[in-house]
Amino acid sequence: MNCQEFHKMIPDLLAGTLSPEELSATREHLTTCPACAEALRTAREALRSVTPHFEPSVPEGLEAHLLDAVHRRATASKTPERRTPRRRFIGILSGVVSAAAVVIVILTFGLNTPVRAARNRLTQAITSMEGLRSIRIDLRIRTSEAENFDYTNPLEEFVPHTIEAIYKPQLLWRVEKPGRKALYDGHRTYLWYDSLNDGLIQPYSPDAIGMLNLLIDPSQLLELERQLTRAHDGSRYELHRDAETLRLTVISPAQGDFSQCDRERNTSIIESNTRREYRFDALNGRLLGARVVFLDGDRERTLLEIDRIEYNAPIDSATLAALPEGITWEHPAQALPSGRLIGIDAKEAAWLILAAFATWDNEIVDEALRNYGAHARKLLQSRYSGATVEGLSEPVRSGRYPGWFIPCTLRMADGSREKIHMALRNDTPDKGWVIDGGL
Known part of the structure; x- marks a missing residue:
């Protein structure tokens, strides 16, 4: 890359839109050319000094119009021509500041607000991590x-x-x-x-x-x-x-x-x-x-x-990759659904599961608890076996959770009451409802 090619890339370099190959080439050039490094530093400082602290709404096509105007200004012949108000504005602008400053104005109002500056920094950081072992x-x-x-x-x-x-x-x-x-x-x-x-x-x-x-x-x-x-x-x-x-x-x-x-x-x-x-x-x-x-x-x-x-x-x-000893391993995918928790809504599923707690109906309970290991299921059985439903509210959504929360009141086998918020989801491949928490 020569100096002329580098200067053409300065706007894209400031905007963070260079490809990884182009970015690598510019970095290599900067290591051998102090003049271009100083030019880039000056452009960055100028851009930083005029960057607003909000992201303005940019009229559609403004950036393209300005870039087109700058290009035509640089390549137009010296033949006198009648100037419209728009051309007179571009002429005044380009007469006051250099072409590089015009690009900075474009970047400021179209590309490099704090939001876009953050985006550019993230792009550069992502690129820097390529090749990690x-x-x-x-x-x-x-x-x-x-x-x-x-x-x-x-x-x-x-x-x-x-x-x-x-x-x-x-x-x-x-x-x-x-x-x-x-x-x-x-x-x-x-x-x-x-x-x-x-x-x-x-x-x-x-x-x-x-x-x-x-x-x-x-x-x-x-x-x-x-x-x-x-x-x-x-x-x-x-x-x-x-x-x-x-x-x-x-x-x-x-x-x-x-x-x-x-x-x-x-x-x-x-x-x-x-x-x-x-x-x-x-x-x-x-x-x-x-x-x-x-x-x-x-x-x-x-x-x-x-x-x-x-x-x-x-x-x-x-x-x-070494696995610990003494662990009981299970494959949740091997728990084939009975079909009784498929094709119903969240409230129906909650009623069916909690009713199965009373007698600890393994066909339903094991399907609902398929994401729990054997030891966890035994602990839950010792606690909830024999429990009956006293109250069950309407399911609700919350946050980004993909399932539902169902507030429930249980009468435990020992006569005590327990309030839970059962978390149910059915985004499994078979679309069967499973308990995801709350017990």
């Missing part, structure tokens, strides 16, 4: 050891988590926290619980680790954030740079529908009002760390914090 991440999350990997609660204490992944020659990953662990060995996903000695074997299932799946390859998390910049969901973006790091802050409202029920509010990062803070290496663009802060009015509490990211970490594939 492995990764290890140590992080802390306010959650419960027994809960799923998606669950967060600002009132809980921090629980340490470890994520390890190998990308080549095939993807392998392992996620651990006290009480619950999961791994993918290149063929199947294993999920197990230390306290129950229960384990489930599934086909490849990133849902087994919820949001942490995005950190198996951090570029997935950054890609999600990049997509969210286009969602217009009320999020605000801030970008700050110092000598060594670039910091991106995303302030975002809770996502999901809470019009029927607040049950899921503040039970996950995506369903909470948060401030997400990312730190990037200013030189190579890689993610250095992240923090998610729960926002509740004037109160703040950190929900998640990455303590360390080690790229190309020395991870042994055999150790990573």
Whole structure:
């Protein structure tokens, strides 16, 4: 790449729209050409000084019209011509500022508001992670050891988590926290619980680790954030740079529908009002760390914090994929449905399942509890066998949960009462209802 070619790419470089190949070529040129590096620095400073702190509504076609005007201004002959008001405006504009400044004005009002600047930074960070061989991440999350990997609660204490992944020659990953662990060995996903000695074997299932799946390859998390910049969901973006790091802050409202029920509010990062803070290496663009802060009015509490990211970490594939001993493994897909929980609505399914509790009808109960291991089902049987239904309310939706919550009152076998919010979903391949929590 020569200097002329580089200068043509400056607008796209500032906008973050270069292809990985073009970006690599510009970086290589900058290492050998101080003049172009200084030109890029000047353009960035000028752009930063005029970038507004909101994303304006740009009239359709404005950017194309301005670029076309600049192009015609640069290539037009010197033959005098009658100027319309529009051409007189472009002439004045180009007479006051250079062509580069015109491009900066275009970028400011069409491309590089804080939202778009954040999007460009995320694009560069995603590109910087290409070619990784492995990764290890140590992080802390306010959650419960027994809960799923998606669950967060600002009132809980921090629980340490470890994520390890190998990308080549095939993807392998392992996620651990006290009480619950999961791994993918290149063929199947294993999920197990230390306290129950229960384990489930599934086909490849990133849902087994919820949001942490995005950190198996951090570029997935950054890609999600990049997509969210286009969602217009009320999020605000801030970008700050110092000598060594670039910091991106995303302030975002809770996502999901809470019009029927607040049950899921503040039970996950995506369903909470948060401030997400990312730190990037200013030189190579890689993610250095992240923090998610729960926002509740004037109160703040950190929900998640990455303590360390080690790229190309020395991870042994055999150790990573090793399974523990003493675990009873089950294949949920082998639990063939009876059909009695298929083709009915959530309330009918809840009635049928709870009625089966009274006599512990294994045909129905095992189908409804197919996502629970053998030990867990035995514990539930010891608690709920003989229970009868005293009350069952209408199912409600909450947050982003794909199923329904059904408030129930049970008369237990010992005569006591217990109120539960049974979580039911039927997004399984056979569309049969299963219990997903609440017991």
